[in-house]
Amino acid sequence: MKLNPQQVQKVAKLANIPVSEEEVEKYSDQLSKILDYIDQLNSVDTAGVEPTFNITGLSNVLRDDEVGESLSQEEALKNTSQKKEGFFVTKGVFEEG
Amino acid sequence: MKYEPVIGLEVHVELNTKSKMFCRCFADYFSKEPNTHTCPICLGLPGALPYTNKEAITKCIQIGLALNCKIVDLSRFERKNYFYPDLPKGYQISQYRWPLCVEGWLEVEDKEGNVSKIRINRVHQEEDTGKLTHSDGQTLIDFNRSGVPLVEIVTEPDFTDPSQVKDYAKKLQQIFRYLSVSNADMEKGDMRLEANVSVRPVGQKELPNYRVELKNINSFRFMTAAIEYEIKRQIEALEKGEKLTQETRGWNEDKRETYLQRSKEEAHDYRYFPEPDLPELKMKSEEERVKEEMVELPQAKMQRFVSEYGISKQNAQVLVELKEVGYYFEKAVKLGEAQQIKPQELANYIVNQKITLASQDQVLRAVEFIAAKRVGIIEDEAVIKKIVLEVIKKNPKSVEDYKRGKLNALQALIGGVMRKTQGKVNVEKVMVVLEKKLKSGDTP
Numbered sequence: 110m111k112l113n114p115q116q117v118q119k120v121a122k123l124a125n126i127p128v129s130e131e132e133v134e135k136y137s138d139q140l141s142k143i144l145d146y147i148d149q150l151n152s153v154d155t156a157g158v159e160p161t162f163n164i165t166g167l168s169n170v171l172r173d174d175e176v177g178e179s180l181s182q183e184e185a186l187k188n189t190s191q192k193k194e195g196f197f198v199t200k201g202v203f204e205e206g
Numbered sequence: 207m208k209y210e211p212v213i214g215l216e217v218h219v220e221l222n223t224k225s226k227m228f229c230r231c232f233a234d235y236f237s238k239e240p241n242t243h244t245c246p247i248c249l250g251l252p253g254a255l256p257y258t259n260k261e262a263i264t265k266c267i268q269i270g271l272a273l274n275c276k277i278v279d280l281s282r283f284e285r286k287n288y289f290y291p292d293l294p295k296g297y298q299i300s301q302y303r304w305p306l307c308v309e310g311w312l313e314v315e316d317k318e319g320n321v322s323k324i325r326i327n328r329v330h331q332e333e334d335t336g337k338l339t340h341s342d343g344q345t346l347i348d349f350n351r352s353g354v355p356l357v358e359i360v361t362e363p364d365f366t367d368p369s370q371v372k373d374y375a376k377k378l379q380q381i382f383r384y385l386s387v388s389n390a391d392m393e394k395g396d397m398r399l400e401a402n403v404s405v406r407p408v409g410q411k412e413l414p415n416y417r418v419e420l421k422n423i424n425s426f427r428f429m430t431a432a433i434e435y436e437i438k439r440q441i442e443a444l445e446k447g448e449k450l451t452q453e454t455r456g457w458n459e460d461k462r463e464t465y466l467q468r469s470k471e472e473a474h475d476y477r478y479f480p481e482p483d484l485p486e487l488k489m490k491s492e493e494e495r496v497k498e499e500m501v502e503l504p505q506a507k508m509q510r511f512v513s514e515y516g517i518s519k520q521n522a523q524v525l526v527e528l529k530e531v532g533y534y535f536e537k538a539v540k541l542g543e544a545q546q547i548k549p550q551e552l553a554n555y556i557v558n559q560k561i562t563l564a565s566q567d568q569v570l571r572a573v574e575f576i577a578a579k580r581v582g583i584i585e586d587e588a589v590i591k592k593i594v595l596e597v598i599k600k601n602p603k604s605v606e607d608y609k610r611g612k613l614n615a616l617q618a619l620i621g622g623v624m625r626k627t628q629g630k631v632n633v634e635k636v637m638v639v640l641e642k643k644l645k646s647g648d649t650p
Binding site: 119123124125162163165167168169170171172173174175176177178179180181182185186193194195196197198199200201202 | 223224225229230231232233239240241242243244245246249257258259260261262263282287289290291338339340343344345346347348349475477480482484485486487488489
C-alpha cells in the first residue's frame with residue numbers, strides 16, 4: 110500500500126509533527142513499507158474470530174472513591190522547561206474548547 | 207418557504223466524586239493552587255495506568271436511569287486522540303462505540319406548555335481536561351482538573367424550539383442536583399452546554415446537510431438567545447440563496463449575536479480505539495442496586511405530592527423545584543398534622559410567600575403562621591416554660607438523643623409541645639426555651 114504525500118501530511122498533522130517537503134517524500138516511502146509489513150496480517154483468515162480488545166479477560170475492575178496522595182506542585186513541574194507561578198507554560202493557543 | 211429548526215444538545219456534567227476518574231487525586235479543583243492535585247496518571251506520564259473510580263460509574267448509571275436509558279450489557283472505554291495542551295496524554299479516555307447508557311428520553315415543555323419527548327442517544331463516561339489560561343501570548347496550564355469525572359449526555363436532534371432546550375437544560379440540572387451527582391453550576395463550568403443548530407424546510411424529513419455547533423456558552427439565557435439568533439441568521443442566509451456549512455460559533459453577549467469560531471473544513475479525525483489499559487465494564491447486573499440507592503426524582507415527587515397531599519399540580523411543581531423545599535414541605539406537613547393544618551394550606555403559603563424553606567426554622571415558622579391564624583396562641587413565656595418542662599420530663603429518650611447530637615430529637619420535643627397545646631403556641635418562643643433548657647442541662 111502506497112501512502113501519497115497528502116496522506117503523509119495528514120498523519121503528520123494528526124501527530125502534531127511538522128515535516129518538510131523532503132521529509133514527506135522520505136516518510137511516504139518508509140511508512141508505506143511499514144504498512145506493507147503490517148499488511149501481512151491480512152493473509153490470515155479471521156472470519157468468525159472475535160476482535161480482542163483486552164487480553165486480561167477481566168471486567169469491572171473498579172476502585173472505591175478514596176483520595177490518595179498527589180505530587181507536590183514542585184514535583185509536578187519538575188520536568189518542564191517552562192513554568193510560571195505554579196503553571197505549566199506553553200506558547201499561546203487559541204481557546205477552541 | 208417556511209423553515210423549521212432542528213436542534214440537538216450535548217451536555218457535559220462534572221461529577222462531584224472525591225477522587226478523580228482514573229486516579230486517587232483529589233477531584234475538587236475549584237480555587238486551589240495550580241498543579242497541586244496531580245499524579246503520574248492525570249499528568250499522562252509514561253507508564254502510568256488508569257484505575258476506574260466505581261462511584262463515578264455508579265453516578266453515570268444513575269444519570270442514565272434518571273433519563274430512562276437502558277444500561278448496556280457491555281461497555282468499554284476508548285481513546286479519543288487529539289493534540290491540545292490541556293490534554294497531557296494526547297488522548298482523552300472517553301466512550302464512543304460502547305457507551306454505558308443508551309436510548310433514553312426526557313419530556314420537555316415549550317413556552318406554550320406543549321409537552322414533547324426528546325430522545326437521549328447516550329449517556330457516557332469520560333474525563334475532563336486541564337484548565338488553560340491565556341495571557342500575554344502565552345498559555346498557562348493547570349492540571350488539577352485533568353481527569354475529573356465527566357459525563358456526557360447526547361440527545362437526538364429532536365428539539366424544534368429554543369424554549370424546549372431551556373426546559374431540557376433546567377430539568378437536567380435539577381436531576382443532577384436531586385441525584386447529588388454534581389453541583390451543576392453553569393458559571394463554574396460544572397455543567398456545559400453545546401447545541402447543534404440547523405434549519406430545514408417544513409415537511410422535509412431528512413436532516414439538513416450541515417450543522418452549526420454553538421459552544422462555550424455558560425448560561426441558559428445566553429444559550430437560548432444564541433439559538434434564537436442562529437435560527438434567524440440561518441433562515442435569512444438560506445432565503446438569500448447562501449449555502450450553510452459546518453462550523454462552530456460562540457455567543458457575543460454585548461453585540462447579542464453569534465460569531466464564527468472555527469469552520470470545519472476537514473472533519474475531526476479522533477481515531478477512537480478501545481483503551482487497552484482498562485478492562486471492559488459489565489454493569490447491567492448493577493442496575494437494580496443503583497436504582498435502589500436512587501432518590502425520588504422531581505417528576506415522580508411532583509406526581510406523588512399531587513396524589514398523596516391533594517395539592518395542585520402548579521404548587522407541586524414549585525415545591526419540587528429544589529430538593530430541599532420538597533423535603534421541608536413534607537416535614538411541615540407532618541408537623542402540621544398535629545394541628546389539623548392541611549397540606550394544601552401549607553403548600554399555598556409556601557408558594558405564595560415564595561419561601562425557599564431552606565431551614566428547619568422556616569418550616570416551623572410556616573406551620574406556626576398558619577396555626578396563628580387560629581385564636582388563642584400562647585405567648586406567655588412562663589406558661590411555655592411550664593409546658594416545655596412537662597414535655598421534657600415525659601420524653602427522656604428524646605432528651606438523651608438530643609444530647610447525643612441528634613437534631614431530630616429537638617423536633618420531636620417541639621412536636622410534643624405542639625400536641626399538648628393543640629398547636630396554639632408561639633413556636634419560636636418554644637424553640638428558645640427548649641434549647642436553653644436542654645443546653646443548661648436543666649432537665650430531669
